Amino acid sequence: MKLSTRTRYGVRAILELAENAGEGPLQLRIIARRQGISVKYLEQLMAVLKSAGFVRSIRGAKGGYILAKPPDKIRLDEVFYCLEGTVTTAECVEDEKYCQRAAGCAARIIWTQVHEAIEKVLEAITLQDLIDKANACGAANYHI
Amino acid sequence: MKLSTRTRYGVRAILELAENAGEGPLQLRIIARRQGISVKYLEQLMAVLKSAGFVRSIRGAKGGYILAKPPDKIRLDEVFYCLEGTVTTAECVEDEKYCQRAAGCAARIIWTQVHEAIEKVLEAITLQDLIDKANACGAANYHI
DNA sequence: TAATATACTACCAAATTAGTAGGAATATCA
């Protein structure tokens, strides 16, 4: 069930943009350095996020990326779906016709339950929520 | 987030054994035919399930596989862990030292929540539970 | 001993994933 680096890096990158929301554009070079990801690989991930409408790019010197929507309007399930492709656990979960045995299938019950549990978590949380929680934890760590 | 065929086939195979519990040993040939999986591939999966102590093998003519424990004593999280390897979404979830940024990391919060949601579902259900539910559904389909 | 099964080891092919490379297009600033 491990997530692909594509999803992991992609989410980390969009979170950087979310934390930077309201400031100017953030360059890949900066994100790459902060997150320890190659600029060239990030380029590809950002292209995906861009075509899905989550981020906007500004070309040229002093350019970079910014979120296309406020961070409290971007839910994690949308981002996952965009990066991970299928958020589902098995084909038959969403397409009953995929397998003849689907109707009385014991296995399909568990695939479905896991799938729904994941979706429920991701639907309920936005980029802003995550940042707030992280700040709460980070602050606690610094013993303020 | 798609499960590997390893996990999907493995769970389906062990469910066949669970449904057969109390009868004699079940041959891979039979499971393979019912589930549409190659015998040779099943062999490998059963070897994994065997070394983890979920099933026992009986060699020779009239041999086959049986569950090593009653089906209500085998939880799905154990089976998943055995087949899938890591049930976790990212390394840092279970190993905080894996990444320096782990403490205040917004991304890690979501990896963790998804991970916990999956575990919660799988911990709460046994092979027997699944079979019971499937029978309930199957019965409904047959309009009894 | 013949037939039937699992056990074990090795190998292989396809697909996916992760990452690199190079240069073109574009915007900024001096």
Place this chain on the structure above:
DNA sequence: TGATATTCCTACTAATTTGGTAGTATATTA
């Protein structure tokens, strides 16, 4: 206008994982 900084685009490649096959050894039953 020219130097620089940045995204954009396309292609390539290396590594890993996945899914599967083959052959032989070993155990059991009849």
